[in-house]
Amino acid sequence: MNSGSPINSGSHINAGTPINRNVDDHGSGAAVSAGAGATTRDEVGGREQVVVRDETRFGGIQWGSAFFGWLTATGTAVILTALFAAAGAAVGLGGSDSADQAAGNVAENADTIALVGAIVLAVVVFVAYLCGGYVAGRMARFSGVKQGIAVWVWAIVIAAVAGIIGVIAGGELNVLGNLNSLPSIPLNSGDLTAGSIITALVIVLVSLLGAIVGGLAGMRFHRRVDRAVLGR
Structure with a gap:
């Protein structure tokens, strides 16, 4: 009886020890894995909070970024207008033997040319302000819609200031008008129809739409970066 007792107790101890060790090993491994996952989730949550805090702090209209967006829109409009004007001149003169004949063709197709010109003007303005809004949204990082609207506001304000200066000082100081930086729309009292x-009105709406879409596109780049950092 005494000899059996130690053997039984020893067998129970020897058999139980590895089992407990294995259980402890698995348990500790599971705990480590759970801890690692919790740490990763904490890091992701912390980064999300940083993005939200940055948006709260740096969101809203950034007028400096919007100004550079307006400069981009103006430069793009100048380039596109020159390209379309050169293409139109080449097409208009290509089928004519002389300048007088080309002028006659223009007079005969005045309605068609006016329609095509309006469409081209809308395309130029949309693309120009799309580029301007993109630059503003990319620079500002947050609030893409607001950055696009700010680009459009800069255009309106500068055009109004330039117009006032032109009226007060005369045509000699109408720098923006002399440069033809943007496609002109006849708004004089004699040409007003x-x-x-x-x-x-269409150009105003198209420019606003282009600036907003560009601002969203510029901001979207930073959202892709944020998702990559957060591992999503």
Whole structure:
């Protein structure tokens, strides 16, 4: 009885020890894995909080970024206008033997040319302000819609200031008008028609739409970076 007791107790101890050790090993491994996962989730949550805090702090309209966006829109409009004007001149003169004949063709197709010109003007303005809004949104990082609107506001304000200076000082100081930095729309009292008013309103809306879309596109780049950092 005494000899059996130690053997039984020893067998129980020897058999139980590895089992407990294995259980402890697995248990500790699971705990380590769970701890690692919790740490990763904590890091992701911390980074998300940083992004939210940065947006709260640096969000809103960035007028400096919007100004550079307006400069980009103006430069793009100048380049595109020159390209379309050169292409139009080449097409207009290509089928004519002389300048007088080309002028006659223009007079005969005035309505078609006006429609094509309005479409080209809308495309130029949309692309120009799309580029401007993109630059502003990319520079500002947050609030892409607001950056696009700010680019558009800069355009309106500068055009208004330039117009006031031109009226007060005369045409000699109308620098923006002399440079033809943007496609011109006839708004003089003698040329003011229903068509020109509609064209002006369309251009205003198209420029605003292009700037907003560009601002969203510029901001989206930073959201892709944030998702990559957060591991999503």
